[in-house]
Amino acid sequence: MEHLRRYAPIVDDLDAFLAAAEEPLHRVVWANTVRTSAAEVEDWLPDRCPEAERIPWFDAAWRIPAGASRPGKWPEFALGLIHSQEEVSLWPVWALDARPGEEVLDMCAAPGSKAARTAVGMGDRGRLVANDRKWGRLQGVHDVVTRLGLTCAASANANGAHIPGEACFDRVLVDAPCSGEGTSRKAGGGNRARIVQDDFHKLAAIQKSLLRRAVELVRPGGTVVYATCTYAPEENEAVLDGIYPEKAAIEPIQVPEGVHVAPGVTEWEGQRFRPDVANAIRFWPHLNDTGGFFVARLRRL
Known part of the structure; x- marks a missing residue:
């Protein structure tokens, strides 16, 4: 560097x-609120990533630690309920x-x-x-x-x-x-x-x-x-x-x-x-x- x-x-x-x-670098997932809600994502998210942490300044978004399960492989990602960024x-x-x-x-x-x-x-x-x-x-x-x-x-x-x-x-x-x-x-x-x-x-x-x-x-x-x-x-x-x-x-x-x-x-x-x-x-x-x-x-x- x-x-x-x-x-x-x-x-x-x-x-x-x-x-x-x-x-x-950690990743972030956010809820596609056109199809689901933040509350619904929070219901199942701990099963996918117990370490996920809500980000207070973004609507319906959570941090996923580096090295954790890749959100792009989750079924909810394929269904369009979330996106990773x-x-x-x-x-x-x-x-x-x-x-x-x-x-x-x-x-x-x-x-x-x-x-x-x-x-x-x-x-x-x-x-x-x-x-x-x-x-x-x-x-x-x-x-x-x-x-x-x-x-x-x-x-x-x-x-x-x-x-x-x-x-x-x-x-x-x-x-x-x-x-x-x-x-x-x-x-x-x-x-x-x-x-x-x-x-x-x-x-x-x-x-x-x-x-x-x-x-x-x-x-x-x-x-x-x-x-x-x-x-x-x-x-x-x-x-x-x-x-x-x-x-x-x-x-x-x-x-x-x-x-x-x-x-x-x-x-x-x-x-x-x-x-x-x-x-x-x-x-x-x-x-x-x-x-x-x-x-x-x-x-x-």
Whole structure:
């Protein structure tokens, strides 16, 4: 994890961060409340995993310890009563806060967990467009949505930066392709995170084009959530800085009590960013025993 030492200037405890980045990662299961209820899942869950622990800040979700029985092999998973996901990746959907009846776009939807969680949060009412640039990856999205019995989601195959239309969605989620440094606790994640400096800037160019298009696609007053599973300010705050302040404001995100986050950084390696990037939130792995993530919520003006 030596490559992560570059973040020493912006992390509160470098040693704790590096140690946590190598620890095995637990999973989360959440109830598909379109088909079942949290109470029903809690009735049978101890038989599958006695160590399962309810997560207080997410609706109908439980932690499954690393090394415990794999939820994907449970019959309830096959029946579409639950879904399994990494805990920290639930936060972009939480920040999006999509409501029943709304028009929502998941711009980079594969492999489909965030799209599914969004549709369940909408009560399977409204319209969710699950888009991905790669046609082959959309099959995974379709499989997740079908298994869970969700009908409000439709798939689309387009480069997110070139999706047609103007101001046609209430909310847009941009879970952008990134360097993946925050996935080091997952199997193989450490290898995926080993990139060179030039890659940060190549990715940032893609990310900026996606975010700019997302702001254009959302209605005035609507919400855009930008998220990555990386720590690099080049892919996070610098991307937000590419949005003109008169186009969108970066809103504060009030996380529930007991959740520990760090604010977005306003300066990195001599570059200063627009002040409201500090309203974004950073999830460092040692703060909540999760993977790493960055989440920002923008309001179109």
